[in-house]
Amino acid sequence: MRILVLTSRRIESRQSGYDLRVANLCAHLPAEAHLVAIPLEEETDGPVGIAVDPLFASVEVITAFPPGRERARRYLRASNDHYMRLSRPARFAAARDRLREIVAEKEITHVVVFGVALAELAVTLEGVTTVLDVCDSGALTAERALSGSAHPSHGLQLWKDRLALRRKRVTEGRLPDRFDVVVTISDPDTRAIERLHGSSGVVRTIPNGVDDAFLTPLAEPGTRHGVVFWGNLGFAPNRDALWFFLNEVWEPHLRDAGVELCVVGPNAPSWLAGLAAHEPLIVLTGYVEDLRSAVAPYPVMINPMRTGSGLKNKVLEAFGMGLVVVSTRMGVEAIPEVRDGESLMTAEGPGAFADAIRTVLKDPELADELRAGAHALVEEHYRWEAVGRRWADLFTTAPRAGCAGR
Structure with missing residues (x-):
């Protein structure tokens, strides 16, 4: 052959x-x-x-x-x-x-x-x-x-x-x-x-x-009162997901509670860059060489995908790094082994998505259970x-x- x-x-x-x-x-x-x-x-x-x-x-x-x-x-x-x-x-x-x-x-x-x-x-x-x-x-x-x-x-x-x-x-x-x-x-x-x-x-x-770099033993969870998102921001489904999160979830439900948002990735749209320039709770890093270090301070990764298809690598990476994932069901449809409440939290509407984030941020025991379940899942099924x-x-x-x- x-x-x-x-x-x-x-x-x-x-x-x-x-x-x-x-x-x-x-x-x-x-x-x-x-x-x-x-x-x-x-x-x-x-x-x-x-x-x-x-x-x-x-x-x-x-x-x-x-x-x-x-x-x-x-x-x-x-x-x-x-x-x-x-x-x-x-x-x-x-x-x-x-x-x-x-x-x-x-x-x-x-x-x-x-x-x-x-x-x-x-x-x-x-x-x-x-x-x-x-x-x-x-x-x-x-x-x-x-x-x-x-x-x-x-x-x-x-x-x-x-x-x-x-x-x-x-x-x-x-x-x-x-x-x-x-x-x-x-x-x-x-x-x-x-x-x-x-x-x-x-x-x-x-x-x-998942690359082995994301499959190290579980580290201590991040301690910042916030969430993180990463990916190529030139990708239309990623831009759409962030627009939905910022305008329908974060602004009306999480901003006044002081929940930070860190966005990691290249090609940020102008509307996002402009917002980050004037909003201290939003951190826009651009592309980073060491993703692990950039996202480690945050305990939660959001995946508010509403369009697109395929498998979201960011979810597997978050599982491997020990971040709790809060996602729409579409965002994890390509990972059949996930279970809501066991390896992540899923939510659809803006209010439900915000509630899931608040729940994880205030309940460290639940967060630890989700982290452990997700890490075991990716170790078993998604090593290269x-x-x-x-x-x-x-x-x-x-x-x-x-x-x-x-």
Whole structure:
């Protein structure tokens, strides 16, 4: 067995959830692997924290497919199945031909592609078993954004968003027929693709794991009278979650009680930066190298997610570090082992969310029980070693090459 891994960007940044998932799953591939990165956006300099050379027998970067001038008719296409081929025919052909050469030169038997964006290139490769890691269902994310966002789109943008959702539904519904194995990061994402495909049991779930840095023995809980949130603030569901928390939970229910909010992560929106500049109870740190040290003073991590899909890594990290998690049910839907009142607190409406925070802050015995339950859960189910075994098993049980329709 020899495996070719296709990615839509260079794998190098610890700030990227995509990069971390690729690197950790590829560390558990059961055979010699070769990486080909095909950047789909113009690359910019950024922090580098992942070394992929030890994971692969070879690494190659193929000419990028940068965005071009948009034409109105692109919004009318029925699916994303052939977007690259139609929009960049010469570059698509060159990338396809080079991938075919690599398959022949390296005697590749399996191709793993991370993300739907490169699916149309992967399905052109013949005589190999193809594995697609969708990660989050784009259709499920788009559905929730249209129905649940605090800042819904209007007019022309709403029309574009609805057309994009239609294309994602069509494209994802065809994936199980085009690939030998399709994988998502969570059961809700798996069910979303199976619903679009019309069959159950055809998609596998492989969650993320937790880095060992977050799995040290339980430390003493933080003592500040406050809560913490972390993540990439350029990610729309994270921005929406913070808007909901600040405007509907914190301001009317927690501000007068002196509950602090610490927000950790890059790309803060201007409205949040402006609020933090004038509100002493709100701390905005930006990106930090040492997340553990930044969040340790706080006993509670909030996860007020109302849109998006996939698995929230921040919840697993909080479990490992010993912070009590207060979350919406959507925020932990991808972690089936969690139990309300045993490993975390869940709440939906603004008042209930605030009540859950107040309860945990004033009841240290309950907080200790939740911390212990959550830490045991992540130790048992979400170490990368355990996740990696499930990932590796895919390659020994995958159908033979050519079983999927192309």
